[in-house]
């Protein structure tokens with residue numbers, strides 16, 4: 623853990639070697655560092671910052687790919703350490719970065735005490751500017767970064783390409799550490815996630831950095847594996863409903879069993895969210911419908 627360092631990817635582009643590959647762009651002329659996401663917590667942020675300082679740089683800006691806490695958890699550290707820090711995100715990610723308790727407030731499992739469990743950050747992160755949600759150049763202090771919209775894992779998620787042609791893919795694509803640990807992948811909108819995965823295949827870059835999976839020269843095989851996991855889960859949920867009417871709870875139970883989830887609240891909530899995402903897609907496509915009987919909600923292939 624303590625041996626984590628900045629990996630040189632290409633030109634001025636680097637990635638944190640730890641579990642989460644925070645992106646770092648070191649601009650030589652100004653001796654300023656530009657970060658893509660901020661790490662999961664204060665401690666990791668501090669270590670990343672120490673490495674950057676050892677290289678002779680100061681952090682000037684953070685571009686957030688999306689609003690999950692493992693991507694934004696270092697923001698309190700960097701805001702405190704660098705009072706003039708610039709911070710950027712897309713409009714859909716912004717509320718989660720500004721105030722991480724937003725994400726917790728979306729949880730459907732009541733928390734024991736909302737007041738104490740939400741101490742994710744000491745103070746809200748103030749965003750300097752919004753990143754328009756389109757594929758385009760986005761200049762920060764004159765440095766031309768390229769934004770690629772990659773929704774599906776999280777609405778409003780982006781990838782960032784540096785002038786060195788290194789593409790930071792955020793969580794649009796999962797690498798082997800995640801694929802070997804977790805059979806069912808987290809996509810909040812599977813249909814859109816698949817489109818983003820297909821889109822990633824078409825983006826030319828010299829290197830790809832996966833926040834969960836590190837640095838890769840090619841990603842086409844990983845993309846295919848991500849898509850096949852996504853398709854499998856879609857077929858699984860549909861086939862359960864084809865066999866018989868299913869309550870949401872039944873489907874979650876079958877999914878947890880099929881994909882070897884542990885029986886704890888966190889895993890249940892994850893399985894529930896992913897299941898809901900596939901159900902929403904099947905409903906949108908008109909392949910299933912919902913009926914209420916005796917106060918219970920069922921999913922069915924029958925029409926209403």
Ligand SMILES: [Zn+2]
Nearest residue numbers: 690775776793
């Ligand atoms: Zn994420």
